[in-house]
């Protein structure tokens with residue numbers, strides 16, 4: 166799909182491994198997925214605060230934020246959603262190369278799009294974290310008032326209402342965000358990072 170020709174990859178003398186040694190942690194993508202209002206953003210930022218306090222280099226890529234700039238030309242049609250996630254995946258990959266733990270908060274409703282991001286990263290670098298809250302609860306929360314608008318037909322292609330959400334088949338972690346406290350969810354993510362050797366004990 167690349168339109169660029171005559172471009173040659175330049176290898177840096179400073180590798181990802183060097184950056185890991187400097188940072189004392191691995192760099193990975195924590196890919197939060199789920200319905201609007203399921204808690205992706207809240208958990209991603211809370212985990213980031215914990216990681217920052219532990220001395221880790223982190224960055225949150227948040228759905229609404231990237232739509233101002235990087236993806237400002239995209240809407241919510243199926244094609245635009247595909248392109249949105251593709252771009253975010255490429256940015257996340259660059260952050261991983263830079264040694265940063267990236268936390269992304271995108272509905273990312275399509276399995277194939279999430280799988281594509283997984284596939285452009287090295288094996289073990291992509292953690293799919295499903296924020297599993299029933300739509301009734303998301304709709305009750307209606308953090309941004311969008312469910313109300315979607316039910317009134319004022320927002321088209323709204324995930325869970327007028328556009329599908331494809332539940333992850335084999336995510337690294339499922340968080341029952343409709344039933345659990347935020348702190349419990351954050352602890353589960355931190356435990357996953359310990360288990361998978363992202364955080365070096367006493368590193």
Ligand code: ADP
Pocket residue numbers: 199200201202203204205206207208270296306308341342343344345346347348350
């Ligand atoms: P999303 O990013 O998935 O659209 P948000 O993080 O913006 O969702 O909103 C989730 C809302 O649910 C917040 O108001 C948050 O305080 C609330 N909430 C309640 N329980 C949890 C939980 N266990 N995890 C995350 N958010 C929760």
